[in-house]
Amino acid sequence: MKHAPALGWSDVADRDAILVRRCTSGDDDACATLVADHQRMVFQLALHLLGDYEDARDLSQDVFFQVFRMLGRFRCQSALRTWIYRIVINQARNRQRWWRRRHRSEQVSLDAHLEQHGDRALTDSGAGPDGLLRRKETASKVWHALDALPFDQRTAVVLREIDGLSYEEIAFSLGVAVGTVKSRLTRGREALRVRLREARAV
Amino acid sequence: MNRLSCGAVGRQLSAFHDGELPLEERIAIEAHLRGCQACERKTGDLRELGELVRLGSAEVSERLSGDLDGLQADILNRLRVEREETIPAQVSRAFVDMRLGFAAVGSTLATVVSILLMFGMLYFGPRSERSDSLAGLMETLGAPSVGSDAGMLLPRSAGAGMVADGVFNEEDAALALSAVVTRGGRLKNLEAVLSEQPTVADRDRVLRLLDQLSRAQFEPARVGGEAIAVRTVWLFAHTTVRGKMPLTPKQSGAPRVQVVMG
Numbered sequence: 227m228k229h230a231p232a233l234g235w236s237d238v239a240d241r242d243a244i245l246v247r248r249c250t251s252g253d254d255d256a257c258a259t260l261v262a263d264h265q266r267m268v269f270q271l272a273l274h275l276l277g278d279y280e281d282a283r284d285l286s287q288d289v290f291f292q293v294f295r296m297l298g299r300f301r302c303q304s305a306l307r308t309w310i311y312r313i314v315i316n317q318a319r320n321r322q323r324w325w326r327r328r329h330r331s332e333q334v335s336l337d338a339h340l341e342q343h344g345d346r347a348l349t350d351s352g353a354g355p356d357g358l359l360r361r362k363e364t365a366s367k368v369w370h371a372l373d374a375l376p377f378d379q380r381t382a383v384v385l386r387e388i389d390g391l392s393y394e395e396i397a398f399s400l401g402v403a404v405g406t407v408k409s410r411l412t413r414g415r416e417a418l419r420v421r422l423r424e425a426r427a428v
Numbered sequence: 429m430n431r432l433s434c435g436a437v438g439r440q441l442s443a444f445h446d447g448e449l450p451l452e453e454r455i456a457i458e459a460h461l462r463g464c465q466a467c468e469r470k471t472g473d474l475r476e477l478g479e480l481v482r483l484g485s486a487e488v489s490e491r492l493s494g495d496l497d498g499l500q501a502d503i504l505n506r507l508r509v510e511r512e513e514t515i516p517a518q519v520s521r522a523f524v525d526m527r528l529g530f531a532a533v534g535s536t537l538a539t540v541v542s543i544l545l546m547f548g549m550l551y552f553g554p555r556s557e558r559s560d561s562l563a564g565l566m567e568t569l570g571a572p573s574v575g576s577d578a579g580m581l582l583p584r585s586a587g588a589g590m591v592a593d594g595v596f597n598e599e600d601a602a603l604a605l606s607a608v609v610t611r612g613g614r615l616k617n618l619e620a621v622l623s624e625q626p627t628v629a630d631r632d633r634v635l636r637l638l639d640q641l642s643r644a645q646f647e648p649a650r651v652g653g654e655a656i657a658v659r660t661v662w663l664f665a666h667t668t669v670r671g672k673m674p675l676t677p678k679q680s681g682a683p684r685v686q687v688v689m690g
Contacts, residue, residue: 252511254504254508257504257507258500258504261499261500261503261504262500265496265499265500265503266492266496269492269496269499270485270489270492273488273489273492274485274488283499286499286503287499287502287503287506290503290507291503291506291507291510294507361480361483362483362487364480365480365481365483365484365487366484366487368477368480368481368484369480369481369484369485369487369488372481372484383481384481384485386446387477387478387481387482387485388481388482388485392448393443393446393448408442408443408448411442411443411446412439412441412442412443415442415474415477418477418481419470419473419474419477422473422476422477422480423473
């Protein structure tokens, strides 16, 4: 049996370039393909960043309109996917600011939390249905903890753990240096680890 | 090789977990982890956190699948509507029904042709406005005076010459008259230029003279064969010379009119 040749980075870039060119020339099929290729990732990221289904759906539509409006300025210096991530994050950040101006949420300081709970080891969750249920509950608590993180830390964790982006891609998406991504991930994960220990201790 | 402290490892542990460290640092951290249970536990925590976050994401994203088709349809529909509202799209829609296009093009062409015709008539058409019209008067007044050295034929009285019948009998008189000789050979703006207040008799004679002159016909001034209107000044002189011999009727003095260009 013959194996298909692996898809290299240049193949992806070429495919992006062709798709963008077709979209900018008004090809409806190409626009549909672009949406189909990226809608899950956009919607999912929007949902993870905003935490509200309707908001995420609304944001996803806005993101694609902005993508189509700005597509003429896309110069293939990054992957189309990363470029779209950047748009999603910017739009989500704007919405967050708007939201926070109206609903100031209290955020718990990580250092205070560490002082209160210490740095205990996690216990094993065990196997079987009970273990699985408990694991889901823990996952839900971690997820809520993720929601409580500052926007930039939460975004870094989501892009790394869920979308699997490299530090360089995350840096481009957030518009920051790789070192900043590193520190945000470290702080974000440390906060989640504390929350995880807390969940296990219950 | 220097052994790393737990603090230093802790700062790099996240990047180590993500495989984002250079080989040398990775080897150093792996060596530390083999001898440090606390840091090893932290590494395990990071792995588990990743799994839990992905598990939570899967729970949250479960309901997405059914809605993605709807999302795509919404986006494409709105995109189509936006495109239809762009100016080029509106212009192209205006030409879908060519009956409107033909009417618009026809009316535009008719307007352009009418304007061209009007300018053509103004430019190439005859310019024979009446000399006593306002346009004629303005042209006369606005026309620059032309010297006699420019090959201009001066206006002169038509026929046998001007005779002031019964205006001056025996009296000597000299007065300047100013008038415009139009291209039609008529006098306009005729007036006497008097240096002093005339007597009643003189005023009467001057008025009769002006009356006769206003009905007189002149040959208009010409430049290159074309008649033009000019402002002229006459010196009207009547002199009686008494000789010893009686004069024949031919020699009797008809006033001479001399035209001096003003």
